[in-house]
Amino acid sequence: MKYPDPKIYRMKDSIDWKLQKDNLKEFGGIAWQLLKETDWKAFGKKQLTNAMLTGRRLAEEAKTVRDMSPAERLDLLVNGEKRLGKLYRSGSMATVRREWRGVTDTAVDFWEWTKLWGMLLSSFSKDLVPAMGGVTWYRWMISYFCCHSFRDKNVMGLRGSALKMHSEMTYQIFRYVAENLVLLMKGDERGGNCKDLSKKVVLFDEMTMGQIMAGFPDLVGIPYQLLPVFLLSEIDQLACMPYIDAVESYGLPADTCPVPTSESGACVIDALPHLGACFISSSMPCDGSVMASSYTSRRFKDLPTYHLTFPVRYEDEETLQTGVLEIQNCIRFVEEQTGAKWNWDAYFTAMKRFNEETRFELQKWEVNQTNNPQLIGPTYELFRKWNYEMDGGLDPRVLESFKKVNRLMLKAYERREEPWPGKMRHRAIVWSVPAHYYANFSNWLANCWGINVLVEMEGLNFTRPLETEDHQGALEDMARLYERMVMRRHTNGGYDHVLTELWRQVEIWKPEIVIMYQHVSCKNMSTLSGMFEDQARERGVRLIWIEHDLMDPRTVSRKDMRGKVNEYMRTVMREEPLDPSLLEFDDEAAW
Amino acid sequence: MKDLKYLIEFENLLENADNELVQQAQAEGKLAVGYTCYHMPEVLLNVPGCFSVRLRAPRTGSIDIATYYMSNYTCEYARSLLERAIEGGYQFLDAFAGVDACGAMNRCSEHFELLHVNTKPNFFVTHCDIPYKVVDYTVEHDVRQMRKRFLDVLTEKYGVDTSDAALLAAVEEHNEVCRILTEIGDFRRLDNPPLTGYEYHILNLVSYCCPKYLILPKLRETLEEIKTRVPDQKPWYRARVEIVGSEIDDPSLTKLVEEAGAFVVADRYCYGSTPGREPIELREGEDVLTQICRHYMEHSECARYISNEKIQQRRDTADRLAREYRADGIIYEQMKFCDFWAFERPLAGHILAEEYGWPVLSIDRPYNARSSGQLRTRFQAFVEALEIKRIQKKGGNAE
Numbered sequence: 001m002k003y004p005d006p007k008i009y010r011m012k013d014s015i016d017w018k019l020q021k022d023n024l025k026e027f028g029g030i031a032w033q034l035l036k037e038t039d040w041k042a043f044g045k046k047q048l049t050n051a052m053l054t055g056r057r058l059a060e061e062a063k064t065v066r067d068m069s070p071a072e073r074l075d076l077l078v079n080g081e082k083r084l085g086k087l088y089r090s091g092s093m094a095t096v097r098r099e100w101r102g103v104t105d106t107a108v109d110f111w112e113w114t115k116l117w118g119m120l121l122s123s124f125s126k127d128l129v130p131a132m133g134g135v136t137w138y139r140w141m142i143s144y145f146c147c148h149s150f151r152d153k154n155v156m157g158l159r160g161s162a163l164k165m166h167s168e169m170t171y172q173i174f175r176y177v178a179e180n181l182v183l184l185m186k187g188d189e190r191g192g193n194c195k196d197l198s199k200k201v202v203l204f205d206e207m208t209m210g211q212i213m214a215g216f217p218d219l220v221g222i223p224y225q226l227l228p229v230f231l232l233s234e235i236d237q238l239a240c241m242p243y244i245d246a247v248e249s250y251g252l253p254a255d256t257c258p259v260p261t262s263e264s265g266a267c268v269i270d271a272l273p274h275l276g277a278c279f280i281s282s283s284m285p286c287d288g289s290v291m292a293s294s295y296t297s298r299r300f301k302d303l304p305t306y307h308l309t310f311p312v313r314y315e316d317e318e319t320l321q322t323g324v325l326e327i328q329n330c331i332r333f334v335e336e337q338t339g340a341k342w343n344w345d346a347y348f349t350a351m352k353r354f355n356e357e358t359r360f361e362l363q364k365w366e367v368n369q370t371n372n373p374q375l376i377g378p379t380y381e382l383f384r385k386w387n388y389e390m391d392g393g394l395d396p397r398v399l400e401s402f403k404k405v406n407r408l409m410l411k412a413y414e415r416r417e418e419p420w421p422g423k424m425r426h427r428a429i430v431w432s433v434p435a436h437y438y439a440n441f442s443n444w445l446a447n448c449w450g451i452n453v454l455v456e457m458e459g460l461n462f463t464r465p466l467e468t469e470d471h472q473g474a475l476e477d478m479a480r481l482y483e484r485m486v487m488r489r490h491t492n493g494g495y496d497h498v499l500t501e502l503w504r505q506v507e508i509w510k511p512e513i514v515i516m517y518q519h520v521s522c523k524n525m526s527t528l529s530g531m532f533e534d535q536a537r538e539r540g541v542r543l544i545w546i547e548h549d550l551m552d553p554r555t556v557s558r559k560d561m562r563g564k565v566n567e568y569m570r571t572v573m574r575e576e577p578l579d580p581s582l583l584e585f586d587d588e589a590a591w
Numbered sequence: 592m593k594d595l596k597y598l599i600e601f602e603n604l605l606e607n608a609d610n611e612l613v614q615q616a617q618a619e620g621k622l623a624v625g626y627t628c629y630h631m632p633e634v635l636l637n638v639p640g641c642f643s644v645r646l647r648a649p650r651t652g653s654i655d656i657a658t659y660y661m662s663n664y665t666c667e668y669a670r671s672l673l674e675r676a677i678e679g680g681y682q683f684l685d686a687f688a689g690v691d692a693c694g695a696m697n698r699c700s701e702h703f704e705l706l707h708v709n710t711k712p713n714f715f716v717t718h719c720d721i722p723y724k725v726v727d728y729t730v731e732h733d734v735r736q737m738r739k740r741f742l743d744v745l746t747e748k749y750g751v752d753t754s755d756a757a758l759l760a761a762v763e764e765h766n767e768v769c770r771i772l773t774e775i776g777d778f779r780r781l782d783n784p785p786l787t788g789y790e791y792h793i794l795n796l797v798s799y800c801c802p803k804y805l806i807l808p809k810l811r812e813t814l815e816e817i818k819t820r821v822p823d824q825k826p827w828y829r830a831r832v833e834i835v836g837s838e839i840d841d842p843s844l845t846k847l848v849e850e851a852g853a854f855v856v857a858d859r860y861c862y863g864s865t866p867g868r869e870p871i872e873l874r875e876g877e878d879v880l881t882q883i884c885r886h887y888m889e890h891s892e893c894a895r896y897i898s899n900e901k902i903q904q905r906r907d908t909a910d911r912l913a914r915e916y917r918a919d920g921i922i923y924e925q926m927k928f929c930d931f932w933a934f935e936r937p938l939a940g941h942i943l944a945e946e947y948g949w950p951v952l953s954i955d956r957p958y959n960a961r962s963s964g965q966l967r968t969r970f971q972a973f974v975e976a977l978e979i980k981r982i983q984k985k986g987g988n989a990e
Contacts, residue, residue: 251937253955255664255928283723283897287694290897291934297899307897309723312691319720322732495701523665523930527698530660531705
């Protein structure tokens with residue numbers, strides 16, 4: 001069967017046109033108000049300044065090329081530019097132009113860019129009207145227009161096979177995003193209002209794994225807040241601020257994690273689509289997420305909800321039976337709410353795929369542990385998490401992508417390629433709550449300081465093959481898998497998973513530096529900060545602490561985050577940057 | 592009103608975790624088991640030969656060392672306990688019955704182990720796994736956890752009897768404490784009650800922090816004293832309030848509220864009497880431990896319980912108590928940096944105000960609230976608002 005089932009997209013919409021008309025009227029009113037309130041004089045002045053800056057930049061670039069020796073010019077032509085900080089302009093959302101990567105890689109980059117556009121257009125054209133309408137209903141939909149920028153910033157500086165691999169992985173993620181956005185808008189009461197689809201949709205709580213849906217091939221599982229909140233914020237860090245402000249105005253203190261805060265805020269301002277047969281809320285991963293469920297329940301009072309809760313001390317196998325019962329009850333709940341029946345064959349088929357994908361993942365780790373790591377950086381980490389949590393072996397197309405990427409990776413390894421050529425100075429691993437995407441951080445680390453992130457804590461999850469024959473064994477493995485979802489390592493099960501585990505991973509990956517993301521609102525992690533310090537000193541491990549607040553850059557800006565590394569590299573490591581143009585630049589408004 | 596005979600003594604007992612009665616009980620060979628959370632059934636810690644001490648960090652000053660270990664955006668209660676532990680303030684404990692219920696307290700108890708804050712050879716820390724909802728199999732899970740992670744370890748390390756007979760004895764003693772405190776607490780329903788909210792808070796707290804068998808005679812005597820205590824001619828308060836929310840082990844917070852003119856008539860918070868002072872009704876034919884665990888799970892008002900019926904229970908209990916104790920309004924409070932209550936407070940506060948019709952003051956507060964001028968001002972303003980509402984209800988006439 002084709003995935004996703006084309007029938008789903010062909011289901012009949014019943015758009016409430018009067019509702020659309022009223023909304024368009026309101027939307028038009030807001031747009032008109034914005035136009036009226038715009039200071040056109042200032043706007044014109046800014047365009048003029050931008051034009052002047054562009055002219056100056058072009059002149060400077062021309063002069064730089066003129067001043068180059070023939071060898072340098074050839075290098076520029078073949079290998080591309082090396083001063084990436086110049087691509088940023090203060091106050092701008094987009095970079096001033098695309099990166100020049102040399103003839104071949106620029107062509108590859110352009111091809112991948114075009115391919116991505118093609119996929120997005122073909123996905124949205126599966127049901128274009130509700131998707132377009134969604135832009136007028138939900139402000140977060142607009143942020144998806146900058147998904148290309150997200151792709152571009154995450155591959156900045158990459159060359160050769162690495163560029164191809166990262167582009168392939170981004171493509172897979174965005175196809176998933178586009179297809180699910182279309183479904184969300186199609187099923188939404190305010191959009192396509194497709195009742196037949198809505199009856200088949202099972203909504204999932206924040207980051208709750210999708211594997212359970214493999215047993216319901218006729219249903220559609222959608223991680224509810226992933227697209228309007230979580231992934232959105234990684235694409236556009238500024239997008240969640242209205243949610244945060246809304247729920248803080250409601251009374252939530254400002255010290256809570258911005259993830260559940262944003263989700264609760266999205267509920268408060270009714271920014272989530274209305275659809276679905278039922279909702280699977282979850283106690284995972286942390287205290288904040290547990291509580292955000294009550295905001296969702298409050299907003300969607302009529303949506304039947306199952307609270308999927310797993311033991312916290314999950315390493316204790318005696319707690320496993322409780323996890324199994326939770327899974328069984330959850331399956332029963334979905335059956336009751338949708339009329340669908342659990343299908344073991346479909347589940348096993350998908351999990352066999354997932355097991356194979358995990359084997360490919362382990363191959364990546366093996367390569368990255370050598371002196372010639374190949375698949376490193378933020379896109380890889382995002383792909384790993386997405387595959388582990390959301391895709392989970394359900395989509396057969398992803399396995400093909402794994403094969404392609406691993407083929408490229410092994411060839412690159414044989415050729416001893418460098419993902420960031422000439423910038424492979426330090427091996428690093430990332431620990432604690434990661435902030436690569438919001439701040440494009442791993443990429444910046446590599447381009448500016450030659451710090452190459454080999455792996456991150458959240459990627460090092462469950463890799464044991466799942467049972468694909470025996471029913472009871474399969475349920476037990478599913479419980480084990482769910483108990484080890486992303487973000488659970490540092491939030492559940494005690495310090496051993498996160499503190500002692502770091503020293504174990506340091507032995508395996510042999511990093512020179514550990515990038516310690518200090519998420520200021522993550523209580524589970526920050527309550528171990530002193531122990532990390534003490535034990536790192538005892539073991540002689542270098543930790544660079546970088547404070548951040550995920551999708552709320554008002555607490556800690558990207559510039560402040562970079563400042564921590566700059567300071568450490570200069571004062572402790574006594575090094576100079578590989579790309580000085582990336583030391584100080586203003587990307588506060590950038591996507 | 593005439594001072595209660597034991598009030599000053601009780602206040603003094605709350606000045607230190609290892610107070611005189613704790614020392615006396617240990618001198619008599621009893622084991623002191625510390626705990627912090629309602630999810631750990633208090634009664635299990637009071638099997639013969641042991642006594643429970645609900646941990647507090649009275650007179651907390653600087654928490655700099657704990658802040659180094661646990662950072663500054665985390666629960667001050669957890670940090671204060673760790674600071675006190677590092678200072679050696681819990682060296683007297685023989686065990687720490689911890690639960691993995693909230694992140695901050697779990698980490699605090701982990702630091703007890705990692706930093707070896709107690710050097711007694713048999714000292715141990717438990718981390719019981721606590722479910723998020725109350726259904727048959729989660730009760731069974733809770734029972735297994737309590738048996739394996741706490742009771743069995745207690746037997747193994749100290750040879751303590753944790754049989755059904757031992758549990759029954761503990762329940763009996765516990766129920767007497769509950770009956771006395773409930774009877775005392777019921778006086779708060781009166782228009783002109785013979786005790787203040789502050790006094791009740793002290794009585795309730797000593798029952799958590801002292802060995803039951805040593806505090807019981809004094810509580811019995813205090814009950815008799817209150818029965819015959821003559822209140823002032825006119826009620827001293829300007830408004831009646833219920834306090835709802837997260838952990839409060841600091842009676843000076845109640846004092847602060849009452850100094851602003853509000854009589855605290857009901858206490859639905861952790862370390863309060865709801866939950867905590869409900870007798871455990873046992874029936875024959877079912878395992879005692881299961882019944883105890885179910886009692887605690889069903890009575891818990893912890894925001895951690897995620898299921899819809901428990902969320903509703905929390906709102907209904909706050910409403911019921913406010914009605915039964917004839918409160919004029921509700922103070923919904925939350926310890927700063929507590930994630931569970933940070934999310935619960937605004938939502939429940941709005942619902943209690945908008946759907947249940949209660950005037951609600953919603954606050955977050957430090958662990959030690961006594962010196963907070965901001966809180967004092969907010970309490971005073973709330974009392975004024977309640978008075979104005981009362982006047983408006985009476986058609987604009989003050990009397």
